[in-house]
Amino acid sequence: MTGKPNEYLDNFNPIVSLAKRRGFIFQASEIYGGVGSTWDYGPLGVELKRNIKEAWWNSMVHSRDDIVGLDSAIIQNPKVWEASGHIEGFSDPLVECKDCHQRFRADHVDLDQCPSCGAKGRFTPPRQFNLMFKTFLGPVENESNIAYLRPETAQGIFTNFENVRVSSRKKLPFGIAQIGKSFRNEITPGNFIFRTREFEQMEMEYFVNPDQGSESLEYWKNERLAWYIDLGMLPERLRLREHEGDELAHYAKAVFDIEYLFPMGWSELEGIAYRGDFDLRQHQEHSGKKLEYFDNETDSRFIPHVVEPASGVDRSLLAFLVDAYEEEEVNDQKRVFLKLDPRLAPFKVAVLPLSKNSDLIGKARIVYDLIKADRLTDFDDTQSIGKRYRRQDEIGTPVCVTIDFDTVEKDDSVTLRDRDTMEQIRVPIADLRSELANRF
Numbered sequence: 001m002t003g004k005p006n007e008y009l010d011n012f013n014p015i016v017s018l019a020k021r022r023g024f025i026f027q028a029s030e031i032y033g034g035v036g037s038t039w040d041y042g043p044l045g046v047e048l049k050r051n052i053k054e055a056w057w058n059s060m061v062h063s064r065d066d067i068v069g070l071d072s073a074i075i076q077n078p079k080v081w082e083a084s085g086h087i088e089g090f091s092d093p094l095v096e097c098k099d100c101h102q103r104f105r106a107d108h109v110d111l112d113q114c115p116s117c118g119a120k121g122r123f124t125p126p127r128q129f130n131l132m133f134k135t136f137l138g139p140v141e142n143e144s145n146i147a148y149l150r151p152e153t154a155q156g157i158f159t160n161f162e163n164v165r166v167s168s169r170k171k172l173p174f175g176i177a178q179i180g181k182s183f184r185n186e187i188t189p190g191n192f193i194f195r196t197r198e199f200e201q202m203e204m205e206y207f208v209n210p211d212q213g214s215e216s217l218e219y220w221k222n223e224r225l226a227w228y229i230d231l232g233m234l235p236e237r238l239r240l241r242e243h244e245g246d247e248l249a250h251y252a253k254a255v256f257d258i259e260y261l262f263p264m265g266w267s268e269l270e271g272i273a274y275r276g277d278f279d280l281r282q283h284q285e286h287s288g289k290k291l292e293y294f295d296n297e298t299d300s301r302f303i304p305h306v307v308e309p310a311s312g313v314d315r316s317l318l319a320f321l322v323d324a325y326e327e328e329e330v331n332d333q334k335r336v337f338l339k340l341d342p343r344l345a346p347f348k349v350a351v352l353p354l355s356k357n358s359d360l361i362g363k364a365r366i367v368y369d370l371i372k373a374d375r376l377t378d379f380d381d382t383q384s385i386g387k388r389y390r391r392q393d394e395i396g397t398p399v400c401v402t403i404d405f406d407t408v409e410k411d412d413s414v415t416l417r418d419r420d421t422m423e424q425i426r427v428p429i430a431d432l433r434s435e436l437a438n439r440f
């Protein structure tokens with residue numbers, strides 16, 4: 001499929017600098033020179049991230065009666081990772097340049113020439129490198145105390161299948177959803193927050209009768225694609241791509257990726273996998289605990305099949321930022337704005353007194369107090385009004401409310417400015433709450 005990338009972004013640089021300038025994302029440990037492609041979320045980034053997670057949780061858990069939530073531990077019994085196949089098989093092929101000793105993922109590099117020092121034919125043969133982070137439980141660092149940071153949240157769901165089923169009295173089909181941190185010692189992290197070693201996942205395991213697996217896969221493919229579009233992503237920058245042949249993960253019967261057209265090209269945003277009964281069967285065998293389901297209607301016993309939509313919070317956030325980024329010429333000046341869906345925007349409204357006049361600031365405070373309980377609102381009385389509008393545009397605030405001299409001297413009304421059209425209308429303060437409620 002030929003998509004249409006964001007014409008204003010050849011690379012991530014404008015997004016990286018906006019994210020830092022406005023307080024969305026900072027390099028972790030920046031004052032020490034950073035650390036291995038990890039990132040911290042600033043005051044606005046944390047709001048955007050929370051809004052994405054809330055939108056996902058609403059659509060997957062709160063708005064449905066067939067899916068419940070879970071928050072399982074990052075550190076599990078190492079036998080979990082034996083059963084899941086991660087100790088044996090969760091690895092990428094690694095090569096090292098014999099001249100400059102840089103390491104690369106063999107499938108991400110031209111093996112004829114080192115991209116770092118240019119040496120030809122100097123790579124070591126590929127060896128499998130396990131991506132799980134190892135640590136030790138307790139004070140003694142020996143083999144028997146090895147533990148792993150989870151590389152996916154999914155396994156905590158499978159090991160709790162029976163606990164959740166019994167305690168929530170769910171019948172098939174039903175799902176268990178979880179949002180949380182995962183860790184992978186990626187050989188080549190990069191592209192800003194696209195691939196990092198510490199990241200957050202939003203995963204849901206949907207348990208079905210084995211003969212409903214394919215139908216459920218179809219359902220979740222459509223449902224998940226629609227989620228991104230409903231939150232404002234342009235459909236022409238999204239596509240579904242099926243995994244073929246040896247690309248299929250060891251646990252999967254079929255996988256479809258939802259891909260987004262990032263500046264570096266089509267790349268995975270979310271994986272939707274039909275995992276069959278692989279995980280529950282493995283855990284049943286390795287733990288010795290029955291993980292079968294008894295179906296009253298058909299009077300049969302079986303291990304449920306699973307369809308799994310697995311998305312990344314950070315990767316979704318990056319895609320929402322890229323998708324929302326717009327530039328235009330206004331009075332010979334470049335205007336940058338983030339056309340974020342109001343549900344995702346960190347601030348929904350900003351209250352701005354036109355100048356530092358104390359009457360205007362006093363009135364603006366009254367307006368701010370009137371509306372701030374309804375939705376997250378910013379108050380800004382620094383700098384010139386032009387600079388403040390530019391800031392609110394860049395952080396994606398859908399509506400600015402400006403208090404001017406007419407507000408205090410004449411009409412007790414304020415100016416509402418729309419982020420996308422820059423259209424301004426006058427609204428009496430008495431009608432402000434209902435006007436804003438209509439817009440959101």
Ligand code: GAP
Nearest residue numbers: 152154194195196199269270271310311312315
């Ligand atoms: N439980 C299945 C699973 O983990 P995955 O395709 O490896 O599947 C799901 O991961 C999603 O998690 C990816 O589509 C991506 O959004 C996110 N993700 C995976 N590895 C990541 C990394 N190193 N950095 C950021 N996000 C990552």
